[in-house]
Amino acid sequence: MLLINCPFCGAREEHEFHYGGQAHITRPADPEQVDDKAWADYLYYRKNTLGLQAERWQHSFGCGQWFNALRCSQTHQFKAVYKMGDDAPEGLS
Amino acid sequence: MQKYSFFKLLQHSLSHHKNWQAAWRNPAPAREYDIVIVGGGGHGLAAAYYLAKKHGVKRIAVIEKGWLGGGNTGRNTTVIRSNYLRDDSARLYEHSLQLWEGLSQELNYNVMFSQRGLLNLAHSHHEMSTLLQRHYAMIENGIESEILNMQQLKKWLPNANLTSSARYPITGAIVQRRGGTARHDAVAWGYARGADALGVDIIQQCEVQDLIVTNNAIKGVETTKGTIKADKVLLCAAGHSGHLTKMAGLELPMVSVPLQAMVSEPMKPCMNTIINDSTVHAYISQSDKGELVIGASNDPYLSYSQRGSWQVNEETLQAILELYPVFSRVKMMRHWAGIVDITPDRSPLMGLTDVKGLYLDGGWGTGGFKATPGAGDLMADTVANDKAHPLVKPFGLDRFTSGRLVDEGAASGVH
Ligand SMILES: Cc1cc2nc3c(=O)[nH]c(=O)nc-3n(C[C@H](O)[C@H](O)[C@H](O)COP(=O)(O)OP(=O)(O)OC[C@H]3O[C@@H](n4cnc5c(N)ncnc54)[C@H](O)[C@@H]3O)c2cc1C
Ligand SMILES: [Zn+2]
Numbered sequence: 001m002l003l004i005n006c007p008f009c010g011a012r013e014e015h016e017f018h019y020g021g022q023a024h025i026t027r028p029a030d031p032e033q034v035d036d037k038a039w040a041d042y043l044y045y046r047k048n049t050l051g052l053q054a055e056r057w058q059h060s061f062g063c064g065q066w067f068n069a070l071r072c073s074q075t076h077q078f079k080a081v082y083k084m085g086d087d088a089p090e091g092l093s
Numbered sequence: 094m095q096k097y098s099f100f101k102l103l104q105h106s107l108s109h110h111k112n113w114q115a116a117w118r119n120p121a122p123a124r125e126y127d128i129v130i131v132g133g134g135g136h137g138l139a140a141a142y143y144l145a146k147k148h149g150v151k152r153i154a155v156i157e158k159g160w161l162g163g164g165n166t167g168r169n170t171t172v173i174r175s176n177y178l179r180d181d182s183a184r185l186y187e188h189s190l191q192l193w194e195g196l197s198q199e200l201n202y203n204v205m206f207s208q209r210g211l212l213n214l215a216h217s218h219h220e221m222s223t224l225l226q227r228h229y230a231m232i233e234n235g236i237e238s239e240i241l242n243m244q245q246l247k248k249w250l251p252n253a254n255l256t257s258s259a260r261y262p263i264t265g266a267i268v269q270r271r272g273g274t275a276r277h278d279a280v281a282w283g284y285a286r287g288a289d290a291l292g293v294d295i296i297q298q299c300e301v302q303d304l305i306v307t308n309n310a311i312k313g314v315e316t317t318k319g320t321i322k323a324d325k326v327l328l329c330a331a332g333h334s335g336h337l338t339k340m341a342g343l344e345l346p347m348v349s350v351p352l353q354a355m356v357s358e359p360m361k362p363c364m365n366t367i368i369n370d371s372t373v374h375a376y377i378s379q380s381d382k383g384e385l386v387i388g389a390s391n392d393p394y395l396s397y398s399q400r401g402s403w404q405v406n407e408e409t410l411q412a413i414l415e416l417y418p419v420f421s422r423v424k425m426m427r428h429w430a431g432i433v434d435i436t437p438d439r440s441p442l443m444g445l446t447d448v449k450g451l452y453l454d455g456g457w458g459t460g461g462f463k464a465t466p467g468a469g470d471l472m473a474d475t476v477a478n479d480k481a482h483p484l485v486k487p488f489g490l491d492r493f494t495s496g497r498l499v500d501e502g503a504a505s506g507v508h
Binding site: 014015050 | 335336344345346347348349393394395396397398402403404437493494495496
């Protein structure tokens with residue numbers, strides 16, 4: 001089981017959390033104006049990164065807050081957690 | 094190819110079984126092939142077999158980075174069925190199921206296909222309604238399905254907890270009698286042996302590291318054993334499909350996550366069917382060796398590591414004990430994970446791509462073992478004719494822009 005560092009509550013076990021997938025996906029500002037390809041990109045296409053991915057987690061059985069994390073998809077290791085709306089920390093690998 | 098038969102078995106027993114011919118060769122890769130298939134799992138090997146057998150393609154290579162069937166083919170829980178909801182999927186999986194029914198004869202290899210029936214259990218009126226929707230959709234598609242009441246269910250599942258005092262009492266079920274299991278390795282090996290006999294080069298321990306694309310057409314692959322030229326390349330790499338298509342500049346709508354399974358110590362026969370339960374959420378069958386084969390949900394997060402988290406196993410076993418309190422003292426022997434490629438609508442990604450000569454057979458997620466013969470057959474047709482077979486057509490990448498998804502969120506389940 002993963003030990004995940006909630007930025008609000010500290011380290012807690014994985015089953016208190018809900019996984020929210022890839023982070024920093026923005027909804028096209030004017031959906032009427034984008035073509036089908038761009039809309040499909042937004043809805044369905046994910047980077048599926050092999051390596052370090054920025055992703056969202058929710059501490060659903062704790063404080064209930066969403067936050068972002070940088071986690072490696074090969075080792076599962078969390079390299080950093082940071083708040084929603086903040087940019088991903090750089091220089092990690 | 095040396096044919097297997099009772100007579101041969103007898104004959105070879107005289108020489109203590111020391112002189113059996115190797116089931117396939119171990120060739121070095123040639124510099125060029127007509128078709129290169131990436132991935133030596135069931136799908137890649139089946140496609141190679143049908144390309145050689147039905148379409149007479151002479152120069153085919155299957156390139157596998159590990160060993161044959163070492164991916165999800167050798168990690169899956171082998172549930173085979175065609176009880177899907179949508180017409181497109183029903184046709185696809187039923188085509189495959191029919192091929193399973195003659196596969197051991199076709200390959201002269203015992204794939205141990207055993208049609209022991211697959212039960213889907215319901216715990217409430219609403220769940221039964223959902224199952225009935227699927228049941229009637231199947232009947233409309235010409236696929237058999239039966240409804241079981243509690244009396245009948247007791248005969249099917251003598252050891253299960255069917256009492257009304259259960260935490261989530263069972264209220265009914267549907268069954269597909271033609272559903273069943275097969276021996277996963279045998280499927281890979283049977284197709285490999287058949288393909289090899291037809292001249293296919295199977296190259297193991299060889300990783301594809303890049304796809305060579307010029308003027309938007311595929312020209313070959315870069316591998317750890319050198320450059321291999323080909324004007325047609327078929328990707329059958331399951332959880333690694335997206336990683337591979339990126340080499341040709343194509344993104345795929347899928348995420349790779351671990352799916353775990355486990356087996357118990359072998360026991361005397363106590364269960365002669367497969368049970369799937371979506372409420373308590375687990376499925377179980379008993380292998381011919383006597384092990385209980387158990388699986389459940391995938392781990393939620395992106396991963397390429399072929400392992401998952403412990404609590405998923407715990408929840409799975411809780412669910413099994415809910416159905417089968419009698420198994421509470423059974424010891425689990427092994428557990429493992431495979432990386433499955435899950436699409437937004439839980440249907441596969443098959444057919445042509447934007448790169449000429451590059452074909453895709455992936456996105457099978459948690460349930461592509463049952464499709465092995467069908468996908469192999471249909472992708473062989475698609476690659477040979479450079480045109481999506483009618484059964485493959487609905488599963489193209491264009492469905493994500495057209496919005497014509499094949500939503501199998503419920504029926505795909507986890508196996
Ligand atoms: C735990 C578990 C239980 C499952 N249960 C069921 C079930 O009950 N019923 C069912 O129908 N399905 C089930 N599935 C799904 C099923 O296993 C897969 O959908 C199916 O086996 C996919 O077959 P494949 O040949 O496409 O992939 P694989 O068998 O994974 O083969 C892909 C191959 O590609 C190779 N490869 C990848 N990248 C490269 C590269 N760069 N170069 C060379 N080779 C490469 C890999 O090494 C691998 O051998 C389950 C899966 C898991 C993990
Ligand atoms: Zn918290």
